[in-house]
Amino acid sequence: MTIQAVMFDFSGTLFRLEQDESWLADLTDETGRPLDIEEQAELMRRMTAPSGQLFELEPEYQYAWDNRDLDPALHRKIYLEVLRKSGLHPEQADALYDRLIDPAEWTPYPDTETVLKTLAGKGVKVGVLSNIAFDIRPAFTARGLDEFVDAFVLSFEEGVIKPDPAVFRILLDRLGAAPEETLMVGDAEEADGGAKALGCAFALVDPLPTVERTDGLLTAVREHGVL
Incomplete structure (x- = not known):
């Protein structure tokens, strides 16, 4: 689909x-x-x-x-x-x-802005799901990227962490998206790959330094026919 x-x-x-x-x-x-x-x-x-x-x-x-x-x-x-x-x-x-x-102190990957902006422009819902104990939204807001994200789900706010299917379900519900029509992109098969249990597609990226990974996100979404 x-x-x-x-x-x-x-x-x-x-x-x-x-x-x-x-x-x-x-x-x-x-x-x-x-x-x-x-x-x-x-x-x-x-x-x-x-x-x-x-x-x-x-x-x-x-x-x-x-x-x-x-x-x-x-x-x-x-x-x-x-x-x-x-x-x-x-x-x-x-x-x-x-x-x-x-x-x-966090640096976006070179293609982060392009991917988020392009997906939003195409009407694709965008969510950010992180196992984390501090608020990452300011990292997006400071760079004007928050306007391209429809929903954030942070583990410390929800009381559940990846790979528990429940946390993926929270974000899916907020996006109004069906699992079979959703792609999860992450750098950890063990955690991020938990989305597959719900029927989501999954793309793995390598957490290399930003200067070494210039188009990993673009490649991931293109391989799944999103861009």
């Missing part, structure tokens, strides 16, 4: 938290030793990876990890613990975490 709606993941799909030398260059471990480039890159990966537990955790922190995208307080708690376990100085961990949850 013809695709009438497209749902997009946020991190690694429409936007990416890029490694910025201006606020990573002075990072040190608890002894004061500067982190090298590889260690900085690994910190960014740990902060933005869609899934995959990196450490064995005490029960208190395991609960926070499992529920991090449902509660902002738990999200902060576990990611500060991840940064500390990664060897980062506690004060710098706080500062880096604050960067993570600042929508202004």
